[in-house]
Amino acid sequence: MNDYSTNVNDYQRAYNLVQKITAQTSKVIIGKDEVVKMTIAAMLASGHVLFDDIPGVGKTTLVRGLARAIGLDFTRIQFTPDLMPADILGTSIFNQNTNKFSFHQGPIFSTVVLADEINRATPRTQSALLEAMSDYSVTVDDNHFDLNPDFFVLGTQNPLAFEGTYPLPEAQLDRFLMRLTIGYPDVDDEFRLIYQTDLSDHIERVQEVASTHDIHWLKGLVKSVHLANNVATYVLNLVQATRNQPEIKLGISPRGTLALVQAAKAYAVTNGENYVSPETVQQVLLPVFSHRIILEDEYVQTIQPEEILQEIVAQVEIPVH
Structure with a gap:
């Protein structure tokens, strides 16, 4: 890959690179370019993604295609009620030849870990991901192990299946930068999907168009994206509104504020922009905030968090560029 240096064309080159990654991923997940781009933005923000969706819409396929387009190693973990923390993290095994314990990695x-149906595992197993997702490291038998600096978790859960599931606690939900939904394809895209009879063949057709070097460069650009004072004030006004809305029991925390800013900067890079606009903030607000607010009990069954957030966006004054 190219050895990039900082210049005025960096953000256009970043946009072109993201377009290439999206195009390759879209070979296996048709008509979902915006979801792919949001997933890339979460990666560039060093965050994690929770796909809250029904089975069979292509969550695993999207993740596999994205990992292949960037040349990253990929692992899928199927979460089940009998899955133990050691099945995820690894375990120490006694070696009779050396009379010592050796750690076998889980x-x-x-680099890219798909935690499939994460809400089917017990809270104890779910919590095994917490340290890894927040600190990029794990501790096993008092031994500390660092994970890949590009470590990226994509969890999935079926919002319609309640029997035999353990809802993720707020502390773990907060570890996911974004919650995304793929949804059904439209008619034309599903018509094209009918003729993709061999999924494995299409995965093989995904070409590697980026590398870890490119991802590091893109992450560096995210850090240099400009956030104007009036846009920062706009972000704070949105956050304050979630704390004062009568339907919301628990509004956005300071960590959620920082998550919105970081996601907006990363999404700006995917669009080839070197600044955060109010429109960019609005585009990432639902994926970043929807799983972080808790509604008052009387509203849980009658209204969705996204509806309240859309009302807040409509109410809060947008700053002038």
Whole structure:
């Protein structure tokens, strides 16, 4: 890959690179370019993604295609009620030849980790991901192990299946930068999908168009994206509104504020922009905030968090450029 240096064309080059990654990923997940781009933005923001969606819409396929387009190693962990923390992190095994314990790494020691149906595992197993997702490291038998600096978790859960599931606690939900929904394809895209009879063949057709070097460069651009004072004030006004809305029991925390800013900067890079606009903030607000607010009990069954957030966006004054 190219050895990039900082210049006025960096953000256009970043946009072109993201377009290439999206195009390759879209070979296996048709008509969902915006979801792919949001997933890339979460990666560039060093965050994690929770796909809250029904089975069969292409969550695993999207993740596999994205990992292949960037040349990253990929591991899928199927979460089940009998899954134990050691099945994720790894375990120490006694070696009779050396009379010592040696650590055998679990599947979490990968770059892209798909935690499939994460809400089917017990809270104890779910919590095994917490340290890894927040600190990029794990501790096993008092031994500390660092994970790949590009470690990226994509969790999935089925919002319609309640029997035999353990809802993720707020502390773990907060570890996900974004919650995304793929949804059904439209008719034309599903018509094209009918003729993709061999999924594995299409995965093989995804070409590597980026590298870890490119991802590091893009992450560096995210840090240099400009956030004007009036846009920062706009972000704070949106956050304050979630804390004062009567339907909301628990509004956005300071960590959520920082998550929105970081996601907006990363999404700006995917659009080839070197600044955060109010429109960019609005585009990432639902994916970043929807799983972080808790509604008052009387509203839980009658209204969705996204509806309240859309009302807040409509109410809060947008700053003039």
